[in-house]
Amino acid sequence: MTTPDSVPPLPVRGSIPDDARPNADQAAGAKPTGVLVLADGTVLWGRGLGAEGDAVGEVCFNTSMTGYQEILTDPSYSGQIITFTFPHVGNVGTNFEDIESVGPGACGLILRADITEPSSWRAASHLDAWAKQRGLIGLAGVDTRRLTRLIRAAGAPNGIIAHNAAGVFDLDALKAKAKAFPGLEGLDLAKQVFCRQTYTWDETLWSLGGGYGRQDNAQFHIVAIDYGVKRNILRCLANTGARVTVVPGDTSAEAVLALGPDGVFLSNGPGDPAATGEYAVPVIKALIETGKPVFGICLGHQMLALALGARTVKMKQGHRGANHPVKDKTTGKVEITSQNHGFVVLPETLPANAEETHVSLFDGTNEGLRMLDRPVFSVQYHPEASPGPEDSHYLFDRFIALVKSHA
């Protein structure tokens, strides 16, 4: 058992006065009650928060300045420990509304500053208590800049996060667990997070007008295949005015068609698209063949590409943040987008009857595609923008327009 007496002080620029430091009162002297151990043996001490115990996963970083509750509850983050690069996380507490799922999301969170008392009229509880309730393990007081640079240099490492109030850790055992984690490549995590039963969804999004004036679309039916869907995507779909039914990710094409969809939606989700694609791709292929409009987001985009015969690969560090510029090649417009993906479609592997429609202005990687001979399109990023900028909401209008014209 190895534990230092105190959390090493964080490097803070000399020009910042002591009392202006985020954790001036707590940074030094406190006994570490949490630790992150990477598979290569790197150890970062901190103060544990949320649930006690340990959780293994891929360590990634998200650069969003707001929206931590949506991020932590996004099922696409299953199997991942999130490092927040923004130093102050938790200061508006948590509430009952800003969640993307009630099921599993991220398995750990790493913060720079300790969480302050929540300050918001919407706050129902402290992030620490909320994380505990969700069984989510966290760590504060970590030099998140150093960790982010480490991830940028070497790619997202596997690691284990541990919280023990008594400050007792078996580092060798933790390292062994981190090393034993196989990594996200080849992992079908969607099956752990998608719904088990078909249900209907009718909550709309008030910031988009709550579906007002779209009563005409009530005759249309969208069936959303859930691979780990975010609630705000379902709100955006319901906002089109159409009826929305959600089915589990392993539903057969026959069962989807038996519901009489006018359009099919392929959701976001965690893990490797190639692994989930083993059962999802044949279904997507069959649905494309029917000529019905299909719209995919993130994992849904990646598996649609696989269904077209294209390839996906793991990215080095991935895209996770709320300020990613994307160019819509069909209009020439640039939109600022919310993103969360660690795999990406190789556009050069798309077949002749499909084309790349969107591209990342950060690194030129693929952000969207469409078929040229079918009403089928998808994007890699998150147009539902939860959290993040709402520039891309137009894609839900594109989808309902396609549904209308093909009904």
Ligand SMILES: NC(=O)CC[C@H](N)C(=O)O
């Ligand atoms: N948000 C998502 O749907 C993520 C898709 C996939 N799991 C990835 O990491 O690339």
